[in-house]
Amino acid sequence: MAVTARPKDVRASPQALRHRTVSAAVAEALRQRILSGTLAPGFQLRQDALAEEFGISRIPIREALLQLEAGGLVKIVPHRGAVVSGLSVEEIEDVFQLRVSLEPQLLILSARHLTPEDFSELRALRDEYSAALKAGTVETWGELNRRFHLGLLRHAGRPRSLSIIAGLLQDCDRPTRLQLSVTGDVARADLEHTTILDLCEAGEIVAAANLLRIHVEHAGRSLVEIYRKSAAGA
Amino acid sequence: MAVTARPKDVRASPQALRHRTVSAAVAEALRQRILSGTLAPGFQLRQDALAEEFGISRIPIREALLQLEAGGLVKIVPHRGAVVSGLSVEEIEDVFQLRVSLEPQLLILSARHLTPEDFSELRALRDEYSAALKAGTVETWGELNRRFHLGLLRHAGRPRSLSIIAGLLQDCDRPTRLQLSVTGDVARADLEHTTILDLCEAGEIVAAANLLRIHVEHAGRSLVEIYRKSAAGA
């Protein structure tokens, strides 16, 4: 089920096959480039250039950009194009604050409905994440972390909240990787994930929610500190 | 500064002039139709039909639909078109729950930074809203309510939270109008708005936040009740 190795093969295949439309494929490709940092914040996305690079027309490029704008990854100014949107320190604080407000609350709602299958899936995810952390395959951290957190909250019965959190996690992606790389909090994050999972399975839902809150709070605080020190405002 | 009367004139002018692009104008037009209920949930939006109706090509229509999808107003299925997306009872509960979690928190951060100019603007908004409630000009309620709530939170310094709340308020739009129409809670809403404003200006920020919470909670509970009774699921 979970392919243990060589996600490369999947990635290498033309993404068009994995998507129903070209614009969706382009959106996904650009999303990965932005989240991985290949496209830095502030970078101007020229429609012509992208179209030529992908070997397609500008129409699907435009639609992909609109989809990305919906996720907050780029900002489109009419008649002036799209730029990769970085997060200011203020926005990062906000995003983490939101996660702190929402995630523990949802975990309390969701935890009791997690099935054994959910737990085994979450454990597999955590293992994969753990392995990725040790292997240093930075580009997969974000997605695995996102899937883990969303998986925990899956059964909260709050679809809108979930999609909002999905967006927040996506925006956290690159900053979180930065935080883990710089502080070396890798082991801590891994341990916290495991403990949260254990607490949920043991029915210690409130404790799990508290730990989740602390987990997110810590990442946020640590990250803000990093940004403040390097004085790398947007 | 604040135009006291005749917003009609502005509205009457071709919307194209108020927008930088045709697609933005179309998006706005469709948004109003959806929020006002002219386009009911489940309705299929044919690109050809819309293009012909607006007298333009399908390209801006498509881009408008993508923008609406970002706001959750329509759902696009590849190769199958877009349909107006209604909110299920579950989703409505979720949206109000989110507002309850977020708005009071932000008000506490924002209230102390509200300037006298802000207050006079908010009062003007409340007056306009009040007048609209009495006049029964249903289609303006949503926007006025939205601007009032967002105005209160303007200085919270949490841009991401604010844009999320803006989205939530938009999704509440039609349901809230329903709630006010059915329950006749018009006077209550008006009074609560005024009181919140007064408390903020008096520096009773915590009290204001509490009232805001109650204000939103009540609307949500009342609305869910209405939906449950009429058994009008999605």
Added chain:
DNA sequence: ACGACGCATATTGTATACGATCTGTGGTTG
């Protein structure tokens, strides 16, 4: 008679072509 296959039609997705808007440069004028 019932189910599966394949074609026809309608609708969406994408390419190409044209028009509108913005930015920067150079000249002109007070």
Added chain:
DNA sequence: CAACCACAGATCGTATACAATATGCGTCGT
């Protein structure tokens, strides 16, 4: 010399035209 206007280049926005995909019906086979 500074400020404003005009123009040229580049980039984006939209219209038109074509290709790809989904749905419904008719036919065929068993």
